[in-house]
Amino acid sequence: MAGAFTTTLYRSLFQRNAVYLTAIFTSAFAFELAFDTASNRVWDSFNRGRQWKDIKHRYINQADDEDDE
Secondary structure (H helix, E strand, O other): OHHHOOOOOOOHHHOHHHHHHHHHHHHHHHHHHHHHHHHHHHHHHHHOOOOHHHHHHHHHHHHHHHHHH
16 A cells, blocks of 8 residues: 555655655745745734834824824
8 A cells, every 4th residue: 555655655645756856846935935834824823913004093193183184
């Protein structure tokens, strides 16, 4: 069973260099996207309410109010 899997894996991915490199770069790109997304979500959850995107409405509204006076 394991021999058939490894043979199929070798013939489909590792036998030709171009396919092997394409698989490596594609998987690295997908991993980078997933890791960045997860990291940003963790960062945003720990810092909710303290980031510019969370508090900018306060300062933009204050600046508009000061311009009206």
